[in-house]
Amino acid sequence: MSAPLLEIEDICLAVPDGSQMRPLLRGVSLSIGVGEVLSVVGESGSGKSVTARAVLGMLPQGAEATGSVRFAGSSILDAPRDELRSYRAHKVAMIFQDPRAYINPVRRIGDYLTEAATSIGGMRRGAARSRAMELLEAALIDDPKWVMDRYPHELSGGMLQRVMIAGALMGEPELLLADEPTTAVDVSTQAEVMAILGRLREEFDLAMMFITHDLELAAATGDRTAVMYAGRIVEQQPSTLLHERPLHPYTVGLLGSRPSLEAAPDRLLTIDGRPIAAADAPAGCAFEPRCAFAEESCRAQDPRLHPLAGGEVACLRAEQLLERGMDSRV
Amino acid sequence: MSDPVVTVSELVKTFPGVGTGRRKAETRAVSDVSFTVQRGGALAIVGESGSGKTTVARCLAALEAPTSGSIEVCGERWTGKQGSTKARRRRARKIQLVFQDPYQSLDPRQQVGAALDEALRVHRVRDGSKRDDEVLDLLERVGLSGEVADFYPRVLSGGQRQRVAIARALAAEPEVMVFDESVAALDVSIQAQILNLVSDLRESAGLTTIFISHDLAVVRQVSESMIVMRRGVVVEEGSTIDVLNSPADPYTKMLIASIPRIGWDPGDVLRAASADDERR
Numbered sequence: 001m002s003a004p005l006l007e008i009e010d011i012c013l014a015v016p017d018g019s020q021m022r023p024l025l026r027g028v029s030l031s032i033g034v035g036e037v038l039s040v041v042g043e044s045g046s047g048k049s050v051t052a053r054a055v056l057g058m059l060p061q062g063a064e065a066t067g068s069v070r071f072a073g074s075s076i077l078d079a080p081r082d083e084l085r086s087y088r089a090h091k092v093a094m095i096f097q098d099p100r101a102y103i104n105p106v107r108r109i110g111d112y113l114t115e116a117a118t119s120i121g122g123m124r125r126g127a128a129r130s131r132a133m134e135l136l137e138a139a140l141i142d143d144p145k146w147v148m149d150r151y152p153h154e155l156s157g158g159m160l161q162r163v164m165i166a167g168a169l170m171g172e173p174e175l176l177l178a179d180e181p182t183t184a185v186d187v188s189t190q191a192e193v194m195a196i197l198g199r200l201r202e203e204f205d206l207a208m209m210f211i212t213h214d215l216e217l218a219a220a221t222g223d224r225t226a227v228m229y230a231g232r233i234v235e236q237q238p239s240t241l242l243h244e245r246p247l248h249p250y251t252v253g254l255l256g257s258r259p260s261l262e263a264a265p266d267r268l269l270t271i272d273g274r275p276i277a278a279a280d281a282p283a284g285c286a287f288e289p290r291c292a293f294a295e296e297s298c299r300a301q302d303p304r305l306h307p308l309a310g311g312e313v314a315c316l317r318a319e320q321l322l323e324r325g326m327d328s329r330v
Numbered sequence: 331m332s333d334p335v336v337t338v339s340e341l342v343k344t345f346p347g348v349g350t351g352r353r354k355a356e357t358r359a360v361s362d363v364s365f366t367v368q369r370g371g372a373l374a375i376v377g378e379s380g381s382g383k384t385t386v387a388r389c390l391a392a393l394e395a396p397t398s399g400s401i402e403v404c405g406e407r408w409t410g411k412q413g414s415t416k417a418r419r420r421r422a423r424k425i426q427l428v429f430q431d432p433y434q435s436l437d438p439r440q441q442v443g444a445a446l447d448e449a450l451r452v453h454r455v456r457d458g459s460k461r462d463d464e465v466l467d468l469l470e471r472v473g474l475s476g477e478v479a480d481f482y483p484r485v486l487s488g489g490q491r492q493r494v495a496i497a498r499a500l501a502a503e504p505e506v507m508v509f510d511e512s513v514a515a516l517d518v519s520i521q522a523q524i525l526n527l528v529s530d531l532r533e534s535a536g537l538t539t540i541f542i543s544h545d546l547a548v549v550r551q552v553s554e555s556m557i558v559m560r561r562g563v564v565v566e567e568g569s570t571i572d573v574l575n576s577p578a579d580p581y582t583k584m585l586i587a588s589i590p591r592i593g594w595d596p597g598d599v600l601r602a603a604s605a606d607d608e609r610r
Contacts, residue, residue: 043517043518043519043520044488044517140600186378186379186544187378187544187585187588187589188378188584188585188588188599188603189378190588190590190596191587191588191590191596191599191600192596192599192600194590194596195595195596195597195599195600198596198597199597213517213518214590215518216589216590216591216592217590219590219591219592220590220591220592220593220594220596221590239592240592243592253519254518254519256522257518257519257521257522258518258522258547259522259525259547259548259550259551260547260550261546261547261550261574261586261589263550264550264551266529267526267529268522268525268526268551269522270519270522270523270526271519271522274487274489274517274519274520275517275519275520
């Protein structure tokens with residue numbers, strides 16, 4: 001197997017909180033190959049967005065980080081400013097949940113799309129405009145010329161999401177970080193956005209980190225799915241396998257919590273308690289207080305992500321539970 | 331054996347337009363919606379943004395007055411007129427609404443206990459000494475410990491806040507509860523807890539529920555019958571299982587096809603939608 005495009009190794013990240021440091025990530029490791037899609041799922045506060053920002057080399061103010069982010073072999077977290085600038089302009093791009101919060105409301109779409117390409121990319125204005133229109137068309141916008149002259153408030157949320165996707169591709173990136181790009185839109189618009197992303201990925205051979213809280217969407221989109229909990233990846237598997245045979249009790253709980261179209265059980269499976277942030281993680285396994293399979297050893301020992309049955313899992317009892325099965329309700 | 335608790339007939343709601351001159355057209359959020367819910371039943375109203383589903387909820391809870399048509403709850407008929415405070419309270423005792431966002435539906439300066447106490451005082455329990463016990467009882471019914479009464483909403487998580495909002499609605503001992511996207515903003519594991527709470531309440535209190543949602547899997551879990559709305563009109567109705575298993579309207583089909591799953595091709599949805607547009 002060739003070297004992965006993106007390789008994150010054991011990132012720990014903490015931000016100052018008063019006189020103490022507040023951890024956000026507790027050792028995240030993942031990799032994405034050329035043209036591959038990794039879905040990252042997790043509940044609020046699990047560290048999905050912080051991880052994506054770390055890939056861009058954007059750390060919160062005053063943050064202390066250990067571990068490494070490597071893109072095509074070169075290290076990102078300690079890269080000099082100008083290198084980082086060209087990396088963000090041409091190698092990776094990010095799209096967000098709310099395009100209205102991200103796109104400058106007082107400038108026309110055309111200016112938004114071409115600004116970076118002309119100022120950082122060194123493109124001529126005319127060339128940048130025609131590339132922008134090509135990308136808008138690729139994003140299934142019927143009348144790119146009309147859209148170029150509009151202001152953001154004149155477009156619907158779904159249209160603006162397409163504009164943001166087109167903007168992300170202006171620098172011809174190799175990796176797209178998508179942070180819940182469909183969370184705020186209707187299901188039919190979600191299908192549109194996902195269809196456009198799928199097309200563009202094929203056309204430009206893009207790799208993608210797709211962040212979502214929706215396990216089904218993660219499986220439909222990603223070759224592999226990584227599940228995050230309290231600032232760490234607790235399980236990572238090929239998406240189909242993750243749904244058929246989850247390895248971590250938390251994943252089992254998540255899958256069981258989700259109502260399904262096929263059947264309505266009297267009660268949904270639930271996970272006791274509520275998701276915790278990395279900062280509140282106890283010694284030992286962070287999921288232990290909510291876990292139905294926890295043992296004495298889980299309180300003492302902090303499990304690391306290790307390979308198991310074609311995937312990776314961070315659970316001390318994973319081998320045992322895999323053998324025995326976790327059907328006995330979480 | 332028919333015992334309708336809620337009967338909505340030919341409900342229409344328009345809002346005055348913005349702008350001036352010819353551009354000032356009124357917005358017709360709901361045009362001609364009718365449905366009934368039997369006692370103890372569970373109806374889901376499904377639709378995307380702009381379908382008018384929230385406007386229906388607000389009309390049910392008398393937060394909006396219908397432009398025309400009528401709403402009958404527990405035999406009492408309401409038409410356009412808002413009526414006196416007394417009449418509105420009488421309505422509120424029959425039907426209560428739980429909103430989507432528990433971060434906005436609770437007063438940040440009011441302790442949980444005080445919020446519940448106020449709802450009890452307004453609706454039911456005049457005797458202040460009895461109310462303290464009732465507050466604890468309400469908290470227990472929604473799975474919260476008594477100490478939460480002293481908390482302000484800001485220290486509570488989203489799921490806990492939604493439980494408080496449900497407790498506050500229960501304070502009126504309503505016959506009908508309307509949930510307007512009440513689990514949409516919650517994390518998956520918390521969503522399941524709240525959905526279980528809703529089905530427990532249906533069983534224990536014999537509540538009639540109307541659940542408004544865009545999420546068909548949630549609808550499957552919490553409803554017996556459903557209506558699908560699009561642009562202010564009902565495009566399909568029936569038992570939840572029938573509609574989800576064999577949808578008749580192309581729009582319902584498109585909604586079902588839009589649900590992501592393994593092997594899902596979002597491109598299919600696009601093609602189906604454009605074929606549908608051509609037909610219309």
